[in-house]
Amino acid sequence: MGLRAPEPRQPDERFYLTIAKDLSEHGVFSTARARGVLPPGSNAPSPDNYSGPLYPAVLAVAAQLSPGLERAMDCVGTTEGTAWSRCEGVDLSGLFALQAALGALALVGAFVAYRRLEPDRAAFAWVALLLLLAFGLQARLATSILPDGLFLAALMLFAGAFMNAVARERARGWILCGACLGLAALLRPSALYLLAMLAPFLLLRRGGVRAFVLAALGLGLLVGPWILRNAIVLDEIAFTGSYGGVILAQRVAYNLMTFQEWLAALIYWLPDFGDRLAAFLFEPGAYDRLRFDAADGFYALGNGTILRDAMAAAGAGGDATGVLIREWVLGAPFSHLASSVPIFLRGLWVGQYAGLVAILFAWVPFVTLADGAARRRLLFLAVPFLLLAGFHAGVTINIPRYNLALSLVYAAIFAHLALLAGDGLRRAAQRVRHRRSDI
Numbered sequence: 001m002g003l004r005a006p007e008p009r010q011p012d013e014r015f016y017l018t019i020a021k022d023l024s025e026h027g028v029f030s031t032a033r034a035r036g037v038l039p040p041g042s043n044a045p046s047p048d049n050y051s052g053p054l055y056p057a058v059l060a061v062a063a064q065l066s067p068g069l070e071r072a073m074d075c076v077g078t079t080e081g082t083a084w085s086r087c088e089g090v091d092l093s094g095l096f097a098l099q100a101a102l103g104a105l106a107l108v109g110a111f112v113a114y115r116r117l118e119p120d121r122a123a124f125a126w127v128a129l130l131l132l133l134a135f136g137l138q139a140r141l142a143t144s145i146l147p148d149g150l151f152l153a154a155l156m157l158f159a160g161a162f163m164n165a166v167a168r169e170r171a172r173g174w175i176l177c178g179a180c181l182g183l184a185a186l187l188r189p190s191a192l193y194l195l196a197m198l199a200p201f202l203l204l205r206r207g208g209v210r211a212f213v214l215a216a217l218g219l220g221l222l223v224g225p226w227i228l229r230n231a232i233v234l235d236e237i238a239f240t241g242s243y244g245g246v247i248l249a250q251r252v253a254y255n256l257m258t259f260q261e262w263l264a265a266l267i268y269w270l271p272d273f274g275d276r277l278a279a280f281l282f283e284p285g286a287y288d289r290l291r292f293d294a295a296d297g298f299y300a301l302g303n304g305t306i307l308r309d310a311m312a313a314a315g316a317g318g319d320a321t322g323v324l325i326r327e328w329v330l331g332a333p334f335s336h337l338a339s340s341v342p343i344f345l346r347g348l349w350v351g352q353y354a355g356l357v358a359i360l361f362a363w364v365p366f367v368t369l370a371d372g373a374a375r376r377r378l379l380f381l382a383v384p385f386l387l388l389a390g391f392h393a394g395v396t397i398n399i400p401r402y403n404l405a406l407s408l409v410y411a412a413i414f415a416h417l418a419l420l421a422g423d424g425l426r427r428a429a430q431r432v433r434h435r436r437s438d439i
Helices: 011-026 054-065 067-076 081-087 093-117 122-134 137-141 148-168 171-187 189-203 208-234 246-256 259-268 274-281 298-314 320-329 333-346 353-360 363-368 372-395 406-438
Strands: none
Touching: 011 054, 011 067, 054 067, 054 093, 054 148, 054 171, 067 093, 093 122, 093 137, 093 148, 093 372, 093 406, 122 406, 137 148, 148 171, 148 189, 148 372, 148 406, 171 189, 171 208, 189 208, 189 372, 246 298, 246 320, 246 333, 246 372, 259 274, 259 333, 298 320, 320 333, 333 372, 353 406, 363 372, 363 406, 372 406
16 A cells, blocks of 8 residues: 555645644644634633544654654644645655555454455455455545544444444454454544444344443443543543534535435436536536535525524524434424435445445345345344434435445455356357367
8 A cells, every 4th residue: 555645635634733733732632623613812722512623633652753744733833724735845744654564454354344245255365355445545534634534444444343343243343343343433533333234233233232332342442541531621522523513504504405406416416417417407406505605505504594593593602512412403303304315315326436336336246145144144234334324314415425335345246247247258168168168
């Protein structure tokens, strides 16, 4: 897995570098400066829990070993907003090498998962691993200052631990499975909910209660210290705080889609060509409000009117999230569920055309695999990441970047197709040889 040319700098990278800088200089985990809410004249930020703590901690530690990363942290302290792009000249190769190494290490988890998928066919795991690398995600994310690469690495480790635990049913396997989820949650908090979403699938199996309890123990061992810190420092027993409803406000705005906009969204959010196809099939009024940059679009509406109204209803010091859940989710469940469908599909197009092709041919393994156990194993690999994509569709705008772990499933589908095609070619070649021998 070689390093590619560095990714273009993103405004969100400044957010994590600023948190890391405060953590390094003040010994305080705080997003106040990064969110632009630090009181005027104040230099020491107040602690909070608005974000997963692990990635800023990795940056803070790495900066002690990488002068370039330390200079980048200093640079973001003297720039505003998207002006982080002015800091592009700093040398970040040390951080990139570290992230590449951690990503490569996590491939062990992916390989274990693939070996458990088809235990009697060693070639499958190697083909799937090579196809996973062909997605290029590891190399690209290694040069990004966002938690996405390490989050994907943590979910790869989870995939290996989960598939191994399902196959062997050992206590330490389920504890490791939960611990990997905890690692992922410390990078992106949405992973914290995955064990609860998996509960019905686990509890229906023999020994499911034991497996769930052990996985919960492993999860608690990783996230427990952070929750304890929040209880002591913030007097709040919670994993993370709320962004004041910003993310959910962006999402629930799409509940206002008309039926025609809903149909257009199914096309518009297809990878690469979707917007052009939607323009061919629909009038502009059917898809204009789906654009992120539309002044009257759903995204702008969520960030504007919907969020302001929710904040006003919550009152001073209140949390708009509860208002949004009550009025827009529980108050309109069918609209929220309906709008979640195209938003869920949008999140599946990881790798653009690769994701689309994988979804179109996902039925093939279930038809051609020899036994039910093999089909169940493939389901066990896919279900956690599909559930996570569904969760993201319900509470966020669910861009594909949130669901990069689906690449593990897509690589498995492509590996099955490749080996199936190889078997077909071998049989065809054998028939040709037999016919020649009969002549």
